[in-house]
Amino acid sequence: MKLFSEPKRTLVVSSERMPGAILSSLYSAAMMPEPFIPNCIFLHSSYCQNETVRNAKSLPHWNPLCTQLGLNTNNIMFEYIDCKNPDIWVADFLKEQCRNPANHLLWVVDKSYERILPELSQLFSIFSSPGDSLCRLIIDKKYDNHKEFYYPGQRDPLSVDRQRQFSSASVKLENIPFIRLNAATMASGKITNDILSQTGKLLSPQILTIYPDRQNIQVGPHIIKMSPLLFAFYFWMVRLRKRSGNTFTPDAGFISYDDQGRSTEFLNIYRQYCDELSSHYEKTENALASGFPKDYFFEKVSLIKRTFNEVLGDIADAYVIHSIGKRHHTRYGIHLPPHLIQFISGDPDV
Incomplete structure (x- = not known):
């Protein structure tokens, strides 16, 4: 310019x-x-x-x-x-x-x-x-x-x-x-x-490490554990941010819960952590048959935020799922810069 x-x-x-x-x-x-x-x-x-x-x-x-x-x-x-x-x-x-x-x-x-x-x-x-x-x-x-x-x-x-x-x-x-x-x-x-x-030491958050094989999340010395469903949901959102590769575009990797195909993306990941023949998977698949229900999506975002707050306290905000944009154009995602996200084994697509 x-x-x-x-x-x-x-x-x-x-x-x-x-x-x-x-x-x-x-x-x-x-x-x-x-x-x-x-x-x-x-x-x-x-x-x-x-x-x-x-x-x-x-x-x-x-x-x-x-x-x-x-x-x-x-x-x-x-x-x-x-x-x-x-x-x-x-x-x-x-x-x-x-x-x-x-x-x-x-x-x-x-x-x-x-x-x-x-x-x-x-x-x-x-x-x-x-x-x-x-x-x-x-x-x-x-x-x-x-x-x-x-x-x-x-x-x-x-x-x-x-x-x-x-x-x-x-x-x-x-x-x-x-x-x-x-x-x-x-x-x-x-x-x-x-x-x-x-x-960058004064302001930079610590690296977020995802261990897909172990279903663990690490920030500094802190280990965050969640249910397979919540882990799959967070894994999915973090991977969207990582793949965007762009720090200064505010909505890079952010999505709307009612975007076409998003529920299928999530189920493909959840299937790796839950037996397809189990009642848990069947219940989730039925709930998302027509896409993400609004309440379902927000419930998972809220539960993940609560878990991170309990473990990380004041520094949790950098790692939880946030919204961006105005009403009817709101999108959701992780604010953490892509270069501070890493996957240790188990995710060959990243």
């Missing part, structure tokens, strides 16, 4: 919560101790499918916010990240950005995209300029999923009560620490695997 030639103050927003995340990020950036006022905004999201969502300027809240912050709306230029190889794009973007020392970059990631932080922090360590920042967008839980919340104190011509309600909301940017490589290392070009490993 070709960038502007003049010095830029660029805001990149990685989120599924568009366009609300754009306004929340812009507001939070302007409220920092050293305000960051961008002249270029890039949107990193799979949800941006039309001009209304792509361009926050179309929102009735855009002009009031710019007026409140003293921004010239004509100076803000929008770009939408829509590329087939987003991993490559991110590295190229950062390299291009740092060519001009007058450029400044603020990259904001909200909770829907936190899975990319380990890789993004490594790329920042290698390619970013001293003035660049990587931040997490923090919004009050009460308002985080509110589809009509954009930023504290937003003007709402349709609802005075809602305007008063949102005025008490808290939105802020939390700095993400990363190890910036020194100039000598950069100049020498000696970016080794050891260096990359060190830069």
Whole structure:
């Protein structure tokens, strides 16, 4: 993607919560101790499918916010990240950005995209300029999923009560620490695997290891055991993520429970762990005869999450099944980057 030639103050927003995340990020950036006022905004999201969502300027809240912050709306230029190889794009973007020392970059990631932080922090360590920042967008839980919340104190011509309600909301940017490589290392070009490993230690989750033959799952020193049915279900979801091979595409390996053929995929795996002539298999096969029932799918997702929480505690979130996207377009999968997933024997297709 070709960038502007003049010095830029660029805001990149990685989120599924568009366009609300754009306004929340812009507001939070302007409220920092050293305000960051961008002249270029890039949107990193799979949800941006039309001009209304792509361009926050179309929102009735855009002009009031710019007026409140003293921004010239004509100076803000929008770009939408829509590329087939987003991993490559991110590295190229950062390299291009740092060519001009007058450029400044603020990259904001909200909770829907936190899975990319380990890789993004490594790329920042290698390619970013001293003035660049990587931040997490923090919004009050009460308002985080509110589809009509954009930023504290937003003007709402349709609802005075809602305007008063949102005025008490808290939105802020939390700095993400990363190890910036020194100039000598950069100049020498000696970016080794050891260096990359060190830069990712602050945020990188541990490797997820699946032992198909033993029906065991391992995260660090922890061993997770589940029933054959739940193990087959988790094995199936993890393999979808692993085969996607793509870290920066948010829905790579994610599926909808009612996608055609998904129940057959799962049964093919479950058959390896349960006798086809057993009552357990017959019961499952009958239940999935017309595809995954919604309640059945969600029950398995919930049981797996409970099991991981019991064993892993606070770090379980990186390994459980999550949803992505809005209602009627929701998909499910594992956020863990593919390179942190490994299968030890028993799965020759991976």
